[in-house]
Amino acid sequence: MSNVSNPAPGTRDFILDVSVSLFAQTGYDGVSMRNIAKRVGISAAALYHHFPNKESLYLGAMAHAFADKARAISETAGAGATPQERLHGFVDRFTALMAEDPDFRHLLQRELIDGDESRLRLVAEHVFREPFEAISALSRDLDPNCDPHMLAISMAGLILFHFETAPVRRFLPGVREGHDSPAMISEHVKRLLSRALLLTK
Amino acid sequence: MSNVSNPAPGTRDFILDVSVSLFAQTGYDGVSMRNIAKRVGISAAALYHHFPNKESLYLGAMAHAFADKARAISETAGAGATPQERLHGFVDRFTALMAEDPDFRHLLQRELIDGDESRLRLVAEHVFREPFEAISALSRDLDPNCDPHMLAISMAGLILFHFETAPVRRFLPGVREGHDSPAMISEHVKRLLSRALLLTK
DNA sequence: GTCTATAGCCTGATAGAC
DNA sequence: GTCTATCAGGCTATAGAC
Structure with missing residues (x-):
């Protein structure tokens, strides 16, 4: 919904x-x-x-549209004992959150292109600061040698870009049913990030 | 320019x-x-x-705006002897390409939100099919067990999302000078993808 | 190939009745 | 709190002179 x-x-x-x-x-x-x-x-x-x-x-x-999103996103990055558990929890829940609210995603995309400075500052401080700090903290735990700001952006982008490109990917080679599904996206991203950051499996 | x-x-x-x-x-x-x-x-x-x-x-x-972009992007994924060399070449040149033509990037972003089916099909077939196949081929060589379509999207998204979020990242914690620079973005992405896909270093 | 003038419609916003 | 009527101006697109 x-x-x-x-x-x-x-x-x-x-x-x-x-x-x-x-x-x-x-x-x-x-x-x-x-x-x-x-x-x-x-x-x-x-x-x-x-x-x-x-x-x-x-x-x-x-x-x-953005009300209560801050806390919802923050909470995706918090729970779990090990960094690996927290990473998987974040990817699963952030993916689900983006899948279940396309309006939020589209408004966000539009704001990134059209938002003027004051509106972007507002959105950054009232919506994204809190969740971004949670994801940054997770990044720091996953790879202390990697810039947490950049890694946090990469983790979010890895998930969001699959949704953003869905309308055009259907016309590109190699597309298969389910490439748009939250389940397949989160599996793919978890696999990629696990290997990049935890060097296990 | x-x-x-x-x-x-x-x-x-x-x-x-x-x-x-x-x-x-x-x-x-x-x-x-x-x-x-x-x-x-x-x-x-x-x-x-x-x-x-x-x-x-x-x-x-x-x-x-999109003329000759297809070949320019395709060529970023082709050269190099080893998959690792090709990966680094792709990331470096794709990042540079996106940095030097903001108009192209913005039109692409807008088309992803507003493009109707016929326009997206046009763009997909005339601009993105060729480079996407080159990046998919690279993906296949890098990790035969990973879906090349999804990996190609991830590689492009990892780079593009850093540019897309630049206007709002300046208001987020942990930002540092140079986070927007092509050099820093490509270094970060190369590091992440190398470890995820080649398991070396 | 460029101009001025204009048709016909849509826009954000307001006035004032109920 | 909602309505109808309306204003002033911007919009795409066209007509026709030069």
Whole structure:
């Protein structure tokens, strides 16, 4: 499920749910206030009762989509006794998290291209700092000689890039059923990272 | 340099150069025909003498930006005697290629989110099939037990994700000067992949 | 090959009734 | 809190002069 909440129509939360979905699909410039209003079931003017302008609505939608993600991602990197167990737990759960919320992933992708400095700083501090520190700590334990910042980026990217490229990979040679599945992605990434970092098996 | 050519103003090639740059920066919906015309130095109506509509201009700009990229990327994966040499050559040159052409990278990122099926098929067949096969072949030589399609994606993603996240990484903990540099990125990726795939060092 | 002018539509946003 | 009506302006695209 893309969004957990299921509020009654007409409320501010429902507007945010609709907005998250539309902004994720076609981006800020690809969605009009009229589009959103129609999907919500109210007039465009009514939207301005809940949000002063389009940008505020967009920022509200971002906050709505990213709420509680910070802790959820952080927790993927924490549990487990050995570094190997923590690595496998992180890969499994981070992969599942990205698979179950495409809207979050798409908003993130869009923000990486279009986000201005202030918006990226906001997202970095309120959403990614906490989980990134957890993944960095795991990186430090896995390979003390490797830059933890770069290794954390690599671990996340290894997982995310398989999702990002899914729309185009279906037209590339060697593709097989299941290449898009969370199970296959996490298995592949675990195998790669285990051998690179733990030198076992 | 983002674009090699440096044609005289007013020509079709100059329109394409300008369009590539603008579409890469703000996306299809973020650029108007008037924007492009102004930067080219002609009226919007004159644009329609060279291209029948906005979408044609966009597709022309894509073809222009992606021209010769296929072979350039393919060649990054070919040379070298041992698989290890080929791996290092691929990582070094692919990283350099992505660093020297941000427009290409941004258009690619945007196409992965917004491209419809026909456009993605076009890009896949005319730009990525050839280099992807070269990288897949390298993957097969590096690790015959690993799915070459997935490994090829992982190798490219490991490099690209460091560029993609550069705008937000500067606000994340542990960042250091040079984390964005091609040299540091390729060193990091080579180290990671060498240990994962060759089990040496 | 480029121009000005314009058609027709969509945009974000507001005014004011209910 | 939602509506209809509307404003001012931007959009793609075209017509027709030069």
